[in-house]
Every structure is written in structure tokens, then in C-alpha cells.
Amino acid sequence: MTDQQVCLTLIVPRQLREEMFDYLAEQSDIVSGFTASRTAGHGGEVRLYTAAERVQGHADQAMVQVILAHDEAVRLLDRIRGSFAGTRLVYWTTPVTEFGIID
Template identity: 65%
Template sequence: MTNQAVCLTLIAPRELREELFDYISEQTDLVTGFTASDAAGHGVRVRLRSAAERVKGHADEVVVRIVLQENDSERLLERLRSAFAGTKLVYWVVPVTAFGVID
């Protein structure tokens, strides 16, 4: 594990949106901010939870992206595994080669 910047992406059912946002916002020792957007989940592993989703053919989901240090992403993932056990929260981590603010 290095201290390189990474982007942690989380995919969750839209019904978990507020709970997930609140939880991430409380992790102030690891997370300074995040970006979220709505998404349509497709694929054989995607669970269509409602009749409306089955009619539409996709799951209503939320995508959360957090840029943080790799070791902090591992700590956050451990917390998420505990807090959101059984929710089928999907995640991936990719390196960030540059990150900043254009002022």
C-alpha cells in the first residue's frame, strides 16, 4: 500500500443515497469531499429491485467518487464493509496521476 492519490468509486442503489452520503460525510478524518451523480445500472449482476426498474430494464443507482490517499481509501473501505454489509455496494479504486483546482 502506498500513499499515492487514488479515486475510490462507489456504486449503490439509489435508495441508499442519503444514508451513504451522510455516512461518507461523517468520515472527516479520511474524506474532505466527494462527487455524486445518478446512474442507470445494467448487466447480469445488477439487481432490479422494483417493478419500475424491471420495466425500464436498469437499476436506479448512485455513483460516488472520492479522491484520497490510497491508505485512506483502504481504511474507508473497511468502514464501509462494516457499515453497509449485505448491501452489495460495488467499488473500484484507480490511481490519480494529477489532482488540483484551477483557480
């Protein structure tokens, strides 16, 4: 076990955005907060759901970032896999060397 902090990044299709926000808010034993922003998905594996996305050539998505301990990220990902199976969410983790609040 390690308490090394990581940033878990999730790429969420526009259609699942609010559902993911609600889901993460329910995971209060692991997630104390998160940051989300709009993003555009490009590439052969990206699903373009609407005519507008096909014309634009990219998918409207949300990027959600959560800072948490590595072990908690593993637990959260296991939960997400169960709750969002089949949705092809993209994710990655990166080490966080420093995290804080400037007060």
C-alpha cells in the first residue's frame, strides 16, 4: 500500500457528464472534490455520437480530475468499472508531487 497522491483523469462523453458528476459526489468516502472542464476528443477510437460532432470531427467530452491517494484511486476505478461498464471511459493516473491550497 502506498499513500502517494495521484491525479486520476477521466474522459467522459457529454451524455454521461452529469451522471459522472453525481456518481463522484456519492463517493464521499474516497472523493473529497474534483475538477471538471469541457474538452474535445479526437482519434480513431473516439465515438462521434451526434451529427454536429461528425461535422466538427471531434467528440464533446468532459475531463474530470480527482487528486487522491494511489490506493483510493484503485478503489475508485474498481467502482467506476462496475457502475460504468461498457461506456468506454478513458482514464489515466499521474503522480502528484505536491498538492495544497494557497490560503
